[in-house]
Amino acid sequence: MRHGVRIWFASGVAKLCYQVLRRLGKKGTALPGLVLLKLAPNFIKEASKGLRIVLVSGTNGKTTTTHLLADILEQTKASLVSNRSGSNLSRGIAWTLLLASQEKERLRKLELARHFSNSETPTKPINQTVWAVLECDEAALPKVALESNPELILLLNIFRDQIDRYGEVDVIAGKWRSMLEKLQGPVEVVANADDPAVAYATLDHLTTVYFGNNDPSLGKTQLQATADALLSPIDGTRLIYEKVFYSHLGWYASEDQSFGRPRPHYFINKMNLRGLKATSLTVQDQSGKQNLDLEFKLPGIYNAYNLLAATTAALRLEIGEKAIKTAVNGFEAAFGRLEQLELDSKTRLTVALAKNPTGFDQVIELLASSQFTEPYPGLMIGINDLVADGQDISWLWDTNFESFVSWPGPIIATGTRSSDLALRLLYAGIEETRIHDTTEVMAALNQAQALNPAAKEIFAILSYTALLDLRQQLEAAGTSQPMYKAEQKAKLKSNPG
Amino acid sequence: MSPAKLNKVGKASSSPSTKQTQDCPAKLVLTYLYPDLMNTYGDRGNLLALKYRAQARGISLMLRSVTLGQIWEPGETDFYLFGGGQDRAQQAVAKDLADKLSILKEDLEANVPILAICGGYQLLGKSYLDANGERAKGLGLLNVETRAGKGRLIGNILVEALEFIPGEKVLGFENHGGRTYLGAGTKPFGKTLKGYGNNDLDFPRFEGAVEKHILGTYLHGSILPKNPSLTDWFLETALKKKFGEKYQLKELATNWEQQAYNQALTRL
Numbered sequence: 001m002r003h004g005v006r007i008w009f010a011s012g013v014a015k016l017c018y019q020v021l022r023r024l025g026k027k028g029t030a031l032p033g034l035v036l037l038k039l040a041p042n043f044i045k046e047a048s049k050g051l052r053i054v055l056v057s058g059t060n061g062k063t064t065t066t067h068l069l070a071d072i073l074e075q076t077k078a079s080l081v082s083n084r085s086g087s088n089l090s091r092g093i094a095w096t097l098l099l100a101s102q103e104k105e106r107l108r109k110l111e112l113a114r115h116f117s118n119s120e121t122p123t124k125p126i127n128q129t130v131w132a133v134l135e136c137d138e139a140a141l142p143k144v145a146l147e148s149n150p151e152l153i154l155l156l157n158i159f160r161d162q163i164d165r166y167g168e169v170d171v172i173a174g175k176w177r178s179m180l181e182k183l184q185g186p187v188e189v190v191a192n193a194d195d196p197a198v199a200y201a202t203l204d205h206l207t208t209v210y211f212g213n214n215d216p217s218l219g220k221t222q223l224q225a226t227a228d229a230l231l232s233p234i235d236g237t238r239l240i241y242e243k244v245f246y247s248h249l250g251w252y253a254s255e256d257q258s259f260g261r262p263r264p265h266y267f268i269n270k271m272n273l274r275g276l277k278a279t280s281l282t283v284q285d286q287s288g289k290q291n292l293d294l295e296f297k298l299p300g301i302y303n304a305y306n307l308l309a310a311t312t313a314a315l316r317l318e319i320g321e322k323a324i325k326t327a328v329n330g331f332e333a334a335f336g337r338l339e340q341l342e343l344d345s346k347t348r349l350t351v352a353l354a355k356n357p358t359g360f361d362q363v364i365e366l367l368a369s370s371q372f373t374e375p376y377p378g379l380m381i382g383i384n385d386l387v388a389d390g391q392d393i394s395w396l397w398d399t400n401f402e403s404f405v406s407w408p409g410p411i412i413a414t415g416t417r418s419s420d421l422a423l424r425l426l427y428a429g430i431e432e433t434r435i436h437d438t439t440e441v442m443a444a445l446n447q448a449q450a451l452n453p454a455a456k457e458i459f460a461i462l463s464y465t466a467l468l469d470l471r472q473q474l475e476a477a478g479t480s481q482p483m484y485k486a487e488q489k490a491k492l493k494s495n496p497g
Numbered sequence: 498m499s500p501a502k503l504n505k506v507g508k509a510s511s512s513p514s515t516k517q518t519q520d521c522p523a524k525l526v527l528t529y530l531y532p533d534l535m536n537t538y539g540d541r542g543n544l545l546a547l548k549y550r551a552q553a554r555g556i557s558l559m560l561r562s563v564t565l566g567q568i569w570e571p572g573e574t575d576f577y578l579f580g581g582g583q584d585r586a587q588q589a590v591a592k593d594l595a596d597k598l599s600i601l602k603e604d605l606e607a608n609v610p611i612l613a614i615c616g617g618y619q620l621l622g623k624s625y626l627d628a629n630g631e632r633a634k635g636l637g638l639l640n641v642e643t644r645a646g647k648g649r650l651i652g653n654i655l656v657e658a659l660e661f662i663p664g665e666k667v668l669g670f671e672n673h674g675g676r677t678y679l680g681a682g683t684k685p686f687g688k689t690l691k692g693y694g695n696n697d698l699d700f701p702r703f704e705g706a707v708e709k710h711i712l713g714t715y716l717h718g719s720i721l722p723k724n725p726s727l728t729d730w731f732l733e734t735a736l737k738k739k740f741g742e743k744y745q746l747k748e749l750a751t752n753w754e755q756q757a758y759n760q761a762l763t764r765l
Contacts, residue, residue, distance in 0.1 A: 160537065168537060168584075170583050231534075236588070236589045238534075238564075385764060391670075392538075392651075392670045392672060392717065394540075394542065394670060394717040394718055395538075395539050397540070397542030397719050398539045398541060416760075416764070419756045419757040419759070419761075420722075420760070422756070422757065423756075423757040424542075426549070426753050427546060427722065437756065
């Protein structure tokens with residue numbers, strides 16, 4: 001791979017930056033990535049050459065879907081790099097592409113060495129393919145897509161998220177729409193038919209491949225109070241739903257049918273959600289020739305969509321059924337997505353990341369609808385308002401905490417905005433005596449254990465930096481299990497050497 | 498829209514969690530305008546605050562939701578809620594409001610209180626000029642005009658109230674591209690102590706606008722939960738209008754609200 005001098009220089013400085021940070025005990029890739037882009041603004045364009053790039057974007061589910069798709073592609077024995085740590089802005093992507101291009105160079109040299117070796121026995125050529133499976137922030141997607149020349153773009157959903165940073169659903173949908181207008185070359189766009197905002201964004205991109213849920217059994221007939229009612233982009237009238245699966249995802253059309261859900265090319269035919277334990281579902285294509293039965297350890301309808309998205313993308317990339325099934329069956333939760341940690345010999349902590357009402361509602365529903373028996377699990381909910389969490393926490397009032405009225409036990413509100421959360425819980429109808437306001441997360445965890453001494457499990461639903469904070473403190477205190485196995489894998493791959 | 502297409506929304510229903518207490522006849526009817534389209538910023542929290550502090554005093558709140566293509570009877574509402582929404586939704590609502598104008602005008606001129614946030618505030622004004630240069634006619638019930646500006650005014654905001662609850666420091670979060678300008682003689686809700694408020698041009702800065710019992714404001718948060726004196730002002734105003742000036746709203750503790758306020762204040 002040929003780099004200009006500028007690229008070579010920028011890479012060198014960025015790598016140095018990374019090494020310095022590591023020596024200082026900081027694990028970030030954002031700063032080195034930023035350095036890369038400042039010194040070589042066309043870095044993404046140059047580094048993308050010769051790589052097989054897949055971009056995964058949307059408001060919720062990016063990390064889980066990216067991990068899953070990466071696991072599937074790894075079954076092909078090709079090299080693969082992914083931004084598993086979730087650094088999904090252009091700087092994080094630039095850094096990941098640096099690693100990918102280095103991997104490509106390493107393979108090229110290996111092949112050259114093999115080709116010219118004097119060995120008597122013939123050896124197989126070394127697979128030169130390098131995948132870069134990249135989680136990409138929904139606002140950063142247009143720029144990254146237009147610069148990186150991806151093979152496939154996977155569009156999951158658009159929900160309200162961090163209103164103070166991104167603005168509204170319509171704004172993101174509009175940005176994606178103009179991105180698709182400008183895209184050139186043979187890129188495949190795979191999109192969620194069940195999301196009207198995504199359908200709008202892809203409306204004029206006629207080669208879009210759609211996925212969606214065709215199993216009506218889990219659908220409701222009305223949008224929840226907290227979902228944004230969406231208007232038809234054609235005539236501004238309200239969309240009518242035959243079925244709603246979660247938030248604004250479902251089977252929808254405007255009254256005169258001038259805008260409606262596109263017919264999915266790949267779909268869930270049958271879905272069986274088994275509480276917190278697992279999900280089984282069948283994915284089919286329109287011809288019926290493709291028929292995959294999948295078993296998956298992650299719960300909830302939102303994860304069923306993530307699974308469908310990753311499976312559709314894998315099928316479009318011509319990955320075989322066996323590889324898909326193997327990866328899906330063995331898949332474990334990513335950082336903060338119902339990830340389980342051992343607190344001590346008898347207590348387990350399950351953490352869920354919640355960043356916006358849609359994601360939050362899904363976790364709340366999972367917990368509230370689970371049939372827990374005594375000893376009841378502990379529950380803590382943490383809301384921070386740092387920049388990465390979103391400084392406006394008005395969205396708490398759109399999250400369905402009312403479902404916790406029937407929760408059998410105390411609820412601890414924690415994080416920098418613990419008191420706003422406590423007030424929210426009070427106004428949701430939860431008894432005053434069951435609400436505890438403990439700002440510091442570790443103290444909250446200790447309190448959860450103290451108030452539920454017999455509990456074998458504690459659930460923690462946390463916003464981003466609250467989760468990071470708790471995790472760091474638990475690591476420092478020496479919990480035995482690594483926070484998640486994927487990061488161990490990533491650690492081995494991310495050393496630029 | 499021709500009158501034939503309008504659907505009249507019936508009597509308000511009480512939400513499932515409203516308990517009817519034997520010895521308390523007090524009942525308030527709240528009409529919530531476009532809750533499905535104008536609730537992008539969590540303004541539903543205002544409904545929850547009113548419900549909680551009403552119910553805690555044995556007052557039941559009957560909720561009526563009204564959206565596109567629906568009308569209702571004037572003289573039946575004790576107060577109104579109107580939130581903020583996305584630009585496209587706001588345009589659709591603006592067109593639809595023409596059918597609701599006479600009902601709202603009658604009630605608001607009779608001193609029925611209304612809390613109108615962000616988009617709702619803008620639409621109560623005379624007009625709203627959006628980022629694409631499209632001018633939407635407002636209801637003209639507040640003598641203000643709004644136009645979209647460069648960038649958005651975003652952040653925690655502290656306002657010292659001049660009307661309704663004078664002297665109280667109201668805490669919230671603003672997030673708006675629209676800049677609102679008050680007509681001569683129109684009173685602002687309060688003085689901005691931290692943040693912007695109506696616009697980024699006037700100095701000193703003011704926030705919101707009031708007329709009769711209309712409060713238009715840019716404060717999300719939502720505004721009522723952490724500012725219980727404002728919640729209570731709305732409840733008391735609606736109750737006094739319904740049951741006579743002698744009506745006294747029972748005292749109710751504000752510990753949880755105060756704690757949330759104090760914590761949020763440190764984030765300013």
